[in-house]
Amino acid sequence: MATIIAVTSCATGIAHTYMAAEQLERTAKKLGHSIKVETQGAMGVENECTENDIRDAQYVILATGIPVFGMDRFKDMRTIEVNVQDAIRDPEGVFRRLLEGGTARAGHG
Amino acid sequence: MAKSIRFKFPVNVGLHARPASMLQDLAGLYLSEFTFINERNGRKADPKSIVQLISSDTKKDDLCVMEIKGDDEETALGAFEKLITSGLHKCNEEDSEPVVRPALDSVVIPRAIASKEVTYQKGKSAVRGIAFGKAFVVTAGGAGSDKPPLFSKDVGLEWRLINEAVSAVTNRLKTDLASSKSEVESKITKAHLSIISDPVFNDKIRGFIKRDSLTAYHAVKKTGAYFAETLQASENIYLRERALDLMALSERILDAIYGTKEETRGISLSEPSIIIAKNLPPSVVISLRGKNLTGIVLEDGGITSHTIILARSFGIPTVVNLSEAGRTIENGAEIILDGTRGLVIEKPDQKVKGFYLAELRKEEEKMNAMEKFVHITPTTKDGKVIEVGANISTSEEAESAFRQGALGIGLFRTEMLFVNRRYLPTEDEQFEAYVKVAKAAGARPVIIRTLDAGGDKPIPSLTLPTEENPFLGYRAVRIYGDHKELIRTQLRAILRASAFGNIKIMFPMISCVEEVRDLKTLISKIKSELTRQGIPYKEDIETGIMIEIPATAFIIDELSSEVDFFSIGTNDLAQYFLAVDRNNKKVGHLYNTIHPSFLRFLKKIVEEIHNCGKWVGLCGEMGGSIKQLPLLIGLGLDEISVQPNMPPLIKKYIASVSRADCETLFEEAAAKPDIKGVDSILTQFEYDLKRGDIITKELIKIGSTARTKEEAIRELVDILDMSGRLEDAGEVEDAIWRRENVHPTGIGFGMAIPHCKSSSVKQSSIALIKFKEPIEWKSFDGQQVNMAFLFAVDAAGYEKDHLKTLARFARGLMSEEFRGRLASAEHEDRLVDVIREFAN
Numbered sequence: 001m002a003t004i005i006a007v008t009s010c011a012t013g014i015a016h017t018y019m020a021a022e023q024l025e026r027t028a029k030k031l032g033h034s035i036k037v038e039t040q041g042a043m044g045v046e047n048e049c050t051e052n053d054i055r056d057a058q059y060v061i062l063a064t065g066i067p068v069f070g071m072d073r074f075k076d077m078r079t080i081e082v083n084v085q086d087a088i089r090d091p092e093g094v095f096r097r098l099l100e101g102g103t104a105r106a107g108h109g
Numbered sequence: 110m111a112k113s114i115r116f117k118f119p120v121n122v123g124l125h126a127r128p129a130s131m132l133q134d135l136a137g138l139y140l141s142e143f144t145f146i147n148e149r150n151g152r153k154a155d156p157k158s159i160v161q162l163i164s165s166d167t168k169k170d171d172l173c174v175m176e177i178k179g180d181d182e183e184t185a186l187g188a189f190e191k192l193i194t195s196g197l198h199k200c201n202e203e204d205s206e207p208v209v210r211p212a213l214d215s216v217v218i219p220r221a222i223a224s225k226e227v228t229y230q231k232g233k234s235a236v237r238g239i240a241f242g243k244a245f246v247v248t249a250g251g252a253g254s255d256k257p258p259l260f261s262k263d264v265g266l267e268w269r270l271i272n273e274a275v276s277a278v279t280n281r282l283k284t285d286l287a288s289s290k291s292e293v294e295s296k297i298t299k300a301h302l303s304i305i306s307d308p309v310f311n312d313k314i315r316g317f318i319k320r321d322s323l324t325a326y327h328a329v330k331k332t333g334a335y336f337a338e339t340l341q342a343s344e345n346i347y348l349r350e351r352a353l354d355l356m357a358l359s360e361r362i363l364d365a366i367y368g369t370k371e372e373t374r375g376i377s378l379s380e381p382s383i384i385i386a387k388n389l390p391p392s393v394v395i396s397l398r399g400k401n402l403t404g405i406v407l408e409d410g411g412i413t414s415h416t417i418i419l420a421r422s423f424g425i426p427t428v429v430n431l432s433e434a435g436r437t438i439e440n441g442a443e444i445i446l447d448g449t450r451g452l453v454i455e456k457p458d459q460k461v462k463g464f465y466l467a468e469l470r471k472e473e474e475k476m477n478a479m480e481k482f483v484h485i486t487p488t489t490k491d492g493k494v495i496e497v498g499a500n501i502s503t504s505e506e507a508e509s510a511f512r513q514g515a516l517g518i519g520l521f522r523t524e525m526l527f528v529n530r531r532y533l534p535t536e537d538e539q540f541e542a543y544v545k546v547a548k549a550a551g552a553r554p555v556i557i558r559t560l561d562a563g564g565d566k567p568i569p570s571l572t573l574p575t576e577e578n579p580f581l582g583y584r585a586v587r588i589y590g591d592h593k594e595l596i597r598t599q600l601r602a603i604l605r606a607s608a609f610g611n612i613k614i615m616f617p618m619i620s621c622v623e624e625v626r627d628l629k630t631l632i633s634k635i636k637s638e639l640t641r642q643g644i645p646y647k648e649d650i651e652t653g654i655m656i657e658i659p660a661t662a663f664i665i666d667e668l669s670s671e672v673d674f675f676s677i678g679t680n681d682l683a684q685y686f687l688a689v690d691r692n693n694k695k696v697g698h699l700y701n702t703i704h705p706s707f708l709r710f711l712k713k714i715v716e717e718i719h720n721c722g723k724w725v726g727l728c729g730e731m732g733g734s735i736k737q738l739p740l741l742i743g744l745g746l747d748e749i750s751v752q753p754n755m756p757p758l759i760k761k762y763i764a765s766v767s768r769a770d771c772e773t774l775f776e777e778a779a780a781k782p783d784i785k786g787v788d789s790i791l792t793q794f795e796y797d798l799k800r801g802d803i804i805t806k807e808l809i810k811i812g813s814t815a816r817t818k819e820e821a822i823r824e825l826v827d828i829l830d831m832s833g834r835l836e837d838a839g840e841v842e843d844a845i846w847r848r849e850n851v852h853p854t855g856i857g858f859g860m861a862i863p864h865c866k867s868s869s870v871k872q873s874s875i876a877l878i879k880f881k882e883p884i885e886w887k888s889f890d891g892q893q894v895n896m897a898f899l900f901a902v903d904a905a906g907y908e909k910d911h912l913k914t915l916a917r918f919a920r921g922l923m924s925e926e927f928r929g930r931l932a933s934a935e936h937e938d939r940l941v942d943v944i945r946e947f948a949n
Contacts, residue, residue: 011848011851012848012864012865012866012902013866014864014866014900014902014912014915014916014919015854015862015864015900015915015916015919016919017916018916018917018919018920019856019919019920019922019923021920022919022920022923023923026923039916041912041916042866042902042912043909043912043913043916065851065852085852085889088856088923089856089857089889089890
């Protein structure tokens with residue numbers, strides 16, 4: 001059971017951003033992980049990851065098509081960057097790659 | 110003893126045809142000699158010659174002098190002063206020439222024709238619309254080797270030729286004028302008549318013949334060139350384009366001399382055709398109208414010439430500025446003219462034809478959509494009926510106003526019968542004009558306003574004094590006392606006409622009850638007279654007054670005992686109320702009909718009038734402002750009278766709002782402390798009104814026969830376009846493709862969600878089509894697509910909740926259950942329900 005935070009964002013920001021978020025949330029639940037997904041879309045930043053969220057998290061998933069705001073929040077954390085499309089069509093694959101690879105944050109599992 | 114006056118030329122576009130004819134008309138009324146001098150460039154002109162005036166190249170703010178010498182120089186000077194201070198300003202406010210549209214260089218080329226196989230040329234859009242037809246190329250130049258020599262040995266012959274030609278063309282122009290079907294045509298023909306009868310123009314031609322022994326052909330050519338050159342050298346685009354008219358007239362004269370060599374004469378089109386020429390005289394457009402002329406392509410670039418004005422008023426799509434068109438487009442070839450984007454497409458294939466046929470269909474549907482509002486009774490959503498009338502200045506406008514669904518004439522301005530003429534109109538002349546409108550109206554009411562002259566509406570046939578402050582001076586009813594014969598004649602004519610329809614009389618500029626009583630006494634006298642003479646009239650004819658002078662607002666009670674109705678003239682009322690001359694550049698910005706104080710004032714007026722049980726309409730320009738319309742509806746007016754082409758739009762608006770909402774809006778607006786406050790709630794109201802459901806049955810199509818992604822996207826865009834949710838379908842389609850090219854929007858599961866954000870989207874929407882046959886979409890899972898959803902979002906991002914709905918919908922698509930329900934729903938209603946259930 002991992003604690004994960006994610007950020008999704010996409011060019012137009014009205015569909016894929018949220019579909020990716022939905023897929024990540026569903027899959028996390030299915031696989032028994034806890035996840036908080038921040039969306040950066042046409043409505044702006046929603047469900048923003050707070051300092052606490054970041055402190056408690058072990059992994060970061062960045063599913064983006066465009067540069068993400070506040071990238072430096074996640075430095076030194078075990079991160080995986082994927083395409084929004086990947087998050088939508090193969091979310092399980094994303095989790096697998098995350099848990100197998102990803103840069104780890106010093107001091108965390 | 111001569112008189113002279115120095116002034117700054119006030120017309121924005123310079124001394125072009127319209128102000129020139131005003132000067133010419135004025136000069137023609139007096140015996141004195143006039144000389145116009147432009148101090149900036151030293152040019153002199155005889156105002157009796159419109160051509161000389163135009164050639165003076167007078168620009169706005171040029172210092173000019175008008176010298177007047179003669180027996181009636183005093184009166185002439187007075188009249189001229191009035192013309193400068195108020196008459197010429199009319200040219201600035203009224204749209205006498207069409208607005209020059211900025212070059213549409215950033216036109217989006219539709220995908221359907223952006224491919225390599227399609228040959229098209231891009232010019233400038235002059236008249237919007239799509240035309241199909243065979244190219245009819247008019248060869249330029251005409252009489253090549255047949256041109257007559259420069260010099261003639263027989264001056265007598267040339268003289269005869271020119272006289273005959275000028276006389277023939279003049280007669281033809283007169284015939285055109287008599288049979289002209291529209292005011293636009295008349296204006297142009299009149300302008301040509303004016304040039305051809307101009308003494309300076311004629312003298313120049315004859316000078317070349319007599320003095321220089323030139324042949325008539327060259328004399329005309331040189332004369333045309335001489336004046337055209339002066340005009341073309343002007344920095345003013347309007348003057349430059351007038352040169353085209355001059356050249357056109359010259360060609361016409363040449364044609365009259367040399368018969369059939371003129372290539373544009375005697376054209377007859379045997380099948381729907383698009384004419385391609387260097388330029389066309391207006392006469393050709395007139396003669397070919399409705400006779401297979403579907404479109405026009407001109408090599409020359411002007412877009413304000415009379416030919417274009419005519420084409421626009423006849424709805425003939427036109428593209429200009431295609432300098433090689435005549436040489437590169439094959440005569441007889443099938444072409445498509447896209448007047449909206451300025452394109453001419455040669456040898457269109459099925460795809461392109463299909464695209465434009467669809468465009469044509471869309472245009473027709475849009476026009477039909479407005480059609481259905483033309484004849485409805487304007488009723489608000491909560492059942493309140495508001496009359497929508499038209500304001501007209503001439504009897505000719507009446508018919509067209511009724512065709513556009515006007516329920517009555519809220520204001521018939523009678524000044525046009527009196528201006529620009531030497532003598533006052535006779536009783537019979539007036540009677541005929543009034544009867545014409547009454548008959549066109551049938552049972553509908555026609556409110557005729559008695560003469561409102563003086564101030565900014567000078568009447569040459571009346572010697573009205575020059576005033577310091579005409580706006581607060583001797584005008585309208587105030588002059589009736591000194592001009593008894595004038596008002597008597599007008600009232601007699603109106604009363605006689607009242608036997609033929611539902612006519613009502615209205616008096617302008619009333620400030621006190623006494624004025625009304627005097628006029629009613631006069632009407633009584635006239636009625637007795639007519640009865641004695643056995644002339645029929647409407648006994649119980651209604652009388653009313655304009656509310657323009659603020660003082661009337663507080664004597665409504667007293668006035669109600671004297672009159673049957675009131676009409677609010679917001680233009681003048683607001684000016685007097687706010688102490689602003691809206692035409693004064695320095696203070697014009699203070700004129701604003703949504704000033705909260707003015708709104709409270711209007712409320713008082715309408716309430717008082719209704720308390721006295723009388724009818725109140727509004728005939729000022731405020732009625733034509735869609736943004737302010739809800740305020741007028743909330744105000745509780747019985748009628749709103751607008752420009753003759755606006756009724757369908759106003760009716761449509763009335764049907765889209767509830768009176769209760771408008772009343773609430775009005776109360777809020779009137780309570781605001783400043784104009785900005787009022788403006789912001791009007792903007793919000795407008796926005797809330799436009800906002801509809803994100804998806805409706807109309808936006809869903811099941812069983813689409815689209816076979817490619819392109820066709821599918823086209824169809825989705827069209828669905829939104831037809832429901833009025835898009836500003837520019839082309840831009841939206843483009844935005845969708847830009848997104849699509851980043852990464853195909855197939856999400857698997859047989860679905861695709863093309864989407865875009867664009868300022869051309871008026872309301873965020875979802876459109877949906879289910880295909881009969883699955884389509885290739887290049888989805889990641891390699892599967893084809895059965896269903897495509899278009900998400901179109903308005904770029905302004907006003908609609909946060911629509912975005913939320915879309916986001917929720919997008920998330921929902923990740924659920925197998927939801928997808929299943931969408932796939933299995935077989936009817937549009939069911940689909941809307943499924944989507945709404947989910948989204949809410």
